[in-house]
Amino acid sequence: MTYQVLDVRPMTRRIGAEVFGVDLNQPLGNQEVSELHDALMAHQVIFFRDQPLTHESHKRLGRYFGDLAYHSGVSGLADHPEIVAIHADANSTFIAGENWHSDLSEDAEPPMGSILHMHTLPADGGDTLWSSMYAAYDALSPAMKAFLEPLTAVHDSNHIYRELFPDVDKKYPRNTHPVVRTHPVTKRKCLFVSQSKTIRINELSKPESTAILEFLFEHVKDPNFQVRFRWQKDSVAFWDNRCTQHFATWDYFPDVRSGFRVTIAGDKPF
Numbered sequence: 502m503t504y505q506v507l508d509v510r511p512m513t514r515r516i517g518a519e520v521f522g523v524d525l526n527q528p529l530g531n532q533e534v535s536e537l538h539d540a541l542m543a544h545q546v547i548f549f550r551d552q553p554l555t556h557e558s559h560k561r562l563g564r565y566f567g568d569l570a571y572h573s574g575v576s577g578l579a580d581h582p583e584i585v586a587i588h589a590d591a592n593s594t595f596i597a598g599e600n601w602h603s604d605l606s607e608d609a610e611p612p613m614g615s616i617l618h619m620h621t622l623p624a625d626g627g628d629t630l631w632s633s634m635y636a637a638y639d640a641l642s643p644a645m646k647a648f649l650e651p652l653t654a655v656h657d658s659n660h661i662y663r664e665l666f667p668d669v670d671k672k673y674p675r676n677t678h679p680v681v682r683t684h685p686v687t688k689r690k691c692l693f694v695s696q697s698k699t700i701r702i703n704e705l706s707k708p709e710s711t712a713i714l715e716f717l718f719e720h721v722k723d724p725n726f727q728v729r730f731r732w733q734k735d736s737v738a739f740w741d742n743r744c745t746q747h748f749a750t751w752d753y754f755p756d757v758r759s760g761f762r763v764t765i766a767g768d769k770p771f
């Protein structure tokens with residue numbers, strides 16, 4: 502793919518690219534937005550350096566790609582409810598995204614993407630990993646692909662949030678999605694189950710479901726499908742949530758790691 506305004510440098514053959522030549526704090530032109538979308542479709546997660554995003558710029562950037570979604574599990578900022586703070590420090594007993602997941606896959610219409618800006622980082626550690634669910638699907642045998650194709654699975658977040666927020670009397674989303682989904686833009690097939698959120702394959706017996714899910718959860722952890730990002734102050738990551746999973750390391754306790762995220766609405770997986 503050729504770009505006229507962006508400088509897009511792939512990080513691995515399968516997933517991830519660093520993008521230069523754009524100031525995300527300024528309003529973007531049609532060509533920039535179009536090339537950012539092309540880069541996201543081609544690389545699934547794109548990274549930027551030295552982008553000290555204001556809340557307004559952060560939201561404007563997200564809105565070039567769709568409506569902003571509200572998080573179904575945690576509250577946003579008081580003045581900017583579309584923005585969620587991502588924060589860990591010496592008092593944290595958990596962090597967001599400690600296990601492999603796709604953001605809010607438990608929603609009926611999971612987000613198309615998320616944009617995370619980190620402003621405070623530990624001196625070392627705190628990397629995030631992304632895994633390509635295209636690569637994970639492509640690596641399966643034809644027989645396994647055919648077996649998984651008609652299956653659906655339940656995505657749930659109650660087991661996560663009820664443990665984290667036991668005093669909150671709230672029912673969190675639970676929805677059924679295809680195990681293999683078709684990306685609405687690229688039309689490529691990708692796996693859509695995650696260790697954090699997927700609790701059951703509907704068409705199988707319980708032991709069968711457990712065995713197949715365990716195999717798939719291990720499968721997506723193959724480093725050959727992944728990119729690992731080393732954050733710096735004011736780095737930004739923008740990922741396509743439909744065809745990737747991610748994992749936030751927590752190897753920097755008790756240091757502070759802090760940032761903000763906006764989430765872009767998506768549609769019902771098919």
Ligand SMILES: [Fe+2]
Pocket residue numbers: 597598602603604747
């Ligand atoms: Fe996440």
